[in-house]
Amino acid sequence: MPYNPILRLACGAILAALSVVSTGAHAQVYKCTVGGRAVFSDQPCAPDAKPINVRPATGASSASASASESDPRQINMSNNPQAVLSRLERERRVRETEHELRDIRDRIVNEQAEMDRELAALRLQKTRANNNLAGATWEKSISEEMSAVVARYDLRIRALQDDVRRLEGELSEMRR
Structure with missing residues (x-):
């Protein structure tokens, strides 16, 4: 690997900072009355002279520390890594669920649009039916086909709407 002075300087700064943080916290302090x-x-x-136990300041009193442990927004890496x-x-599960909800809602819109396209094509065919017995029979078959299209898409859309309701419930539980 070629010599990189910036990388070397950055590593040196990090090591220096770590050594400053790790030293000085273990010095013994005595209390005397003079x-x-x-x-x-x-x-x-x-x-x-009596030795006293001196610890570095943590930045929070014991009352605020216990409050921060109960509030997930206040938890940081230094006081409870498992909670973090x-x-x-x-939060990752919430984002994934929100993404899945958006996808399902988009699929519902697409299913409705596809159903509308199929129905429009069938309506167009219906307008071409002749005004006689054969035309009436053909028009009736197109109407039945339209009913089948609506039923097929309705079933798909209802299943997707059930998925939306289920995921919204899961999302509500995750946010509690």
């Missing part, structure tokens, strides 16, 4: 005042030091400053993963998975 002249009636509390004094804090990294070394015992008096015989009564669950939330992201739920």
